[in-house]
Amino acid sequence: MASLKRDKGLDNTLKVMKQGYLYTTNQRNRLNTTVFETKALGGKPFAVVTGKEGAEMFYNNDIVQREGMLPKRIVNTLFGKGAIHTIDGKKHVDRKALFMSLMTEGNLNYVRELTRTLWQANTQRMESMDEVNIYRESIVLLTKVGTRWAGVQAPPEQIERIATDMDIMIDSFKGLGGVFKGYKESKAARRRVEDWLEDQILETRKGNIHPPEGTALYEFAHWEDYLGNPMDSRNCAIDLMNTFRPLIAINRFVSFGLLAMHDNPVSREKIKSEPDYAYKFAQEVRRYYPFVPFLPGKAKTDIDFQGVTIPAGHGLAIDVYGTLHDESLWEDPNEFRPERFEGWDGSPFDLIPQGGGDYWTNHRCAGEWITVIIMEETMKYFAEKVTYDVPEQDLTVDLNSIPGYVKSGFVIKNVQEVVDRR
Template structure:
């Protein structure tokens, strides 16, 4: 019989404010304090189990033990995820809906994402040469709005780029906010869904005809397990579950340029064109810099793991940032070292910046491959196609703000394209 152990427990009535104050390091701090990869706390007035590390990630992504339904707070659904989307589904319904996303991730489609990224980088860089200064984060959001809409088949007029960029960015920039910033995110979520619903209806009515391989068409005609068309509100949520995450790669794009600034000694080797070195650099950007703090699920039914009892319906959080910085998994985790990925074995449970587990059957982000292609193009463009200067600015970033970003957004001046040198 398995020995039952007492789970380490946070003292105090509620630790929601501590989550907001400590951000990405909330779980990691307590894991270190209790010298345990599992502990109990209370968030939003609810008993919550927190997990970190490779073995904990394996547990968390066991679909027999955890479910996603009811895990995301309404606060987050009304900004980041939307309601009734794939993240909140389980079982066969989840697998069927996830397949709709995975069908888009063909090699040709991913190659196109890379080509679109390069095309729009080049278009924007031509404008950068005429500007005194640019802010990489602001430019990246616009570039990726173009990329996302073109790749999914969503029409985007020049005069609406700023509006749509802001709407998509508000959804992930406000997810951990309160007050006016949260209300702005909620308003943008509503406007974004109305935008998508209108397009879906036009596709179904034959008023617009996107190419049949584009997400706008595929999602609009997708049928559920009962053979019924999805409600257009659900289609709108799922389309935004493509557009929003692509635009959110702007956070990683900013950190990629920051990494080039902070580790300029590595630029010459990256210019050589060695694909493995580029891949390792991008992976280390995703491991080292903060992106998404944790993922949530609920216990399906009572079980015991390593002596600890998990009760049905208990909210459980997996520490994404902390697992990527876990000292048992990564040597010198606080050091930026791309070379570590030259010997990395590729486990789906120790490197989880966008979630872990398997792509097809689990809840791992369907857009992770897409993210890599966007970032590799970004890296190649900045090291091989541009020269620029880095003015004095505040390049620090907060571990409590979610998402975290360099304070200055990464400012560059005197940008010149290689072809104009």
């Protein structure tokens, strides 16, 4: 077995931050290898893998551990202490079943209807605005979708505050576990949202509020683990948030989606005329644009992978963005082409913008189906239900910056409802 090629340096975290989503691709090209070692997050060694084979290895629970590998600062701001993202084994499978129990046909249909209805109801507001920043507008609207879907009580006067706090938490990923300017602000935002949700968990358990059965609030408040114990109220609030926080993060995909329609005008017409095109378009947005850059793990045992040995205890990282742009998986990966999903086999190891592997046993986002549904309905709304102008602005997407954004947020103006008055 050959030894791992290395990106030299005692700690390459700053280099990762500087090169962003392109760091792993740059190093593979420079070292002429498909797997390499780097040191980051305090000088810890990581073997960086990519592609379908890399994902299949990384999401093999028998040989790879995820527990304890997320940077503490990201846990403190984005996921929450004790969140499902931070555990493995039987405990993870048990709690993941709770998340998956929410993915009923009725709940999925409800989030589709909510998305469609709330965008339509938002039309008049956008018509009255001089300009609409889609990044900002969608995070507020998706907060309404997420909280109503989850069954939590979110008074209208608090929606802006909740949306802002959620955005601050999601944006904290840019720190990659290191010191960053907004760390205290992110922790404070998380504390406010956790307090709000824990209060609703406790009030539900006391019988003072009555969320509908089947909602996230009801199911989490009444859930017992495999030992018959209810979840600690704070931990319950944290994972309740994790049922709808990913929905709010979809605002990144929404602004990317409108950018894609702007750059590819024919796609707008296809969304209107082809029944399944919105689905293919949503999947291509998730594949093409930068979202999660990479995810960490640790080898439980010695792993032989593509001619090299990764020793037990060694850090691992799956290159998510690189896998989504792997030429061996995707023809012309740097072209935006929704049609590529016409014959897609649904593999859990190539389209991994929100994690890979099995939903029930792996750390794949339980809300991925909801992401696609929200994107489908949102893209249909902007293609079919309204017209708008796109003024001059900075529409660049900087791949050297984590997390990825449309620089301007994607601003539109002169929004008008499409009305058939024939």
